[in-house]
Amino acid sequence: MKWLFALLAAGVTAMVVAQTLQGPKRISLIVTGRFVITQNDARRVLSPGSVAIDGDTIVAVDAPEAIARQFAAADTISAVDDIVLPGLINTHTHAPMVMYRGLADDLALMDWLNQYIFPAEAKTVSPEMVRVGTRLAALEMIESGTTAYADMYYFEEEIAKATRDAGLRGVLGETIIQFPVADAKTPAEGLARAERFIKEFKDDVLIVPSVAPHAMYTNDSATLLASAALGKKYGVPVLIHLAETEDELRISRQQHQMTPAAYLESIGFWGPRMLAAHGVWVDDADIAILKRRGVAVSHNPESNMKLASGTAPVAKYLKEAVPLGLGTDGAASNNDLDMFEAMRQASFLAKHATHDPTAVPARTALDLATRGGARALGMEQLIGSLEPGRRADLITVSVAAARQTPLYDPVSHLVYTTRGDDVRTTIVNGKVLMRDRKVRTLDRAAVIADANRLAASVREAVGK
Ligand SMILES: [Zn+2]
Numbered sequence: 001m002k003w004l005f006a007l008l009a010a011g012v013t014a015m016v017v018a019q020t021l022q023g024p025k026r027i028s029l030i031v032t033g034r035f036v037i038t039q040n041d042a043r044r045v046l047s048p049g050s051v052a053i054d055g056d057t058i059v060a061v062d063a064p065e066a067i068a069r070q071f072a073a074a075d076t077i078s079a080v081d082d083i084v085l086p087g088l089i090n091t092h093t094h095a096p097m098v099m100y101r102g103l104a105d106d107l108a109l110m111d112w113l114n115q116y117i118f119p120a121e122a123k124t125v126s127p128e129m130v131r132v133g134t135r136l137a138a139l140e141m142i143e144s145g146t147t148a149y150a151d152m153y154y155f156e157e158e159i160a161k162a163t164r165d166a167g168l169r170g171v172l173g174e175t176i177i178q179f180p181v182a183d184a185k186t187p188a189e190g191l192a193r194a195e196r197f198i199k200e201f202k203d204d205v206l207i208v209p210s211v212a213p214h215a216m217y218t219n220d221s222a223t224l225l226a227s228a229a230l231g232k233k234y235g236v237p238v239l240i241h242l243a244e245t246e247d248e249l250r251i252s253r254q255q256h257q258m259t260p261a262a263y264l265e266s267i268g269f270w271g272p273r274m275l276a277a278h279g280v281w282v283d284d285a286d287i288a289i290l291k292r293r294g295v296a297v298s299h300n301p302e303s304n305m306k307l308a309s310g311t312a313p314v315a316k317y318l319k320e321a322v323p324l325g326l327g328t329d330g331a332a333s334n335n336d337l338d339m340f341e342a343m344r345q346a347s348f349l350a351k352h353a354t355h356d357p358t359a360v361p362a363r364t365a366l367d368l369a370t371r372g373g374a375r376a377l378g379m380e381q382l383i384g385s386l387e388p389g390r391r392a393d394l395i396t397v398s399v400a401a402a403r404q405t406p407l408y409d410p411v412s413h414l415v416y417t418t419r420g421d422d423v424r425t426t427i428v429n430g431k432v433l434m435r436d437r438k439v440r441t442l443d444r445a446a447v448i449a450d451a452n453r454l455a456a457s458v459r460e461a462v463g464k
Pocket of ligand 1 (some may be wrong): 092093094241277329330
């Protein structure tokens, strides 16, 4: 019997020696935090925790000692005072519109669009404006913890290049609109441009090219259907504004005797991979259509409040399991791209509107900005949670400020006290875009100087 134990002990020793000789697996990066909020299906939270990253992919999430035993990383980020969480996903914006930030406030959507935004765009949108604006937006997003965003604008190829250079992930839609705009005289020209754009960026690592028919009231049915067909042809997302204001509902009822969602259903517009921004003025039948067609919705509480557009029925979308993400909308109607604020306002607006303090709790708001956004973009297998096999899109948030003290529940802090400025580290696709608040992919001073220089021409265009 004794010799058997000796033999077994020798065997175990040999195994340990073999493992030690082989050593821990070499990987590119380990991020360690006071908390790791995984946002996986079980909503696992580690305290403390580490995320092991190799190249563009998360390979393990576990206690720091367990990760240290298994892996040796070329680089480590010890954010031991921070919360580590998935990067936030902004499902609706118009990145270059940061150039119109604060240009015209306190107006209803239709006045704001027709008197200020459309005229300013007619005079100032150019490839250069889009490039400078996107770089400014990207800087703001990286600094405030957004790692992926959906965009609808013009010269989208310039937005794609600037987004890729900044290292962000983008679902970027070339706008299709009935009237002449800076990058297309006709919707047919816009569609041709969109197709070229899709072909150019179809296989990009960070960019998902898409088609963005502006709305049902700014396009005729033929243009809407051609946009949907283009999306289907290439299997790319289709982004549209839907039922944003009561005016849109009124126009739709007058012209088509139907709600916007029902009108789009009646012409056969809805299909797979569609994302509708706002979805404020919808009834139960509209929600049933969106659910049946698998259409995702982007909820933009701050823009809806600022433009007094109304309140989206978030509780109903959640109850019907309509894929739902959060967005900031363009900075001109927000006026920033801070997704922490979007989470907080989504929660507050729902409580205020329903007189129910349990509506959109912190956990739900965080879900909407992470895994909800990923699902809305059709990317839930890639991003939105920290688990092995997912792309390494993550951020760390400092909770050292007076404002963050004391800390009983990290999820409560992320939604109710954190601001974009609290983000310390931003990582996309395994690449560190910001470390200790220093952005590595953009020259901060140059980006801001370029934007200020371009603002002079915007000011001139609207006589301000
Ligand atoms: Zn919008």
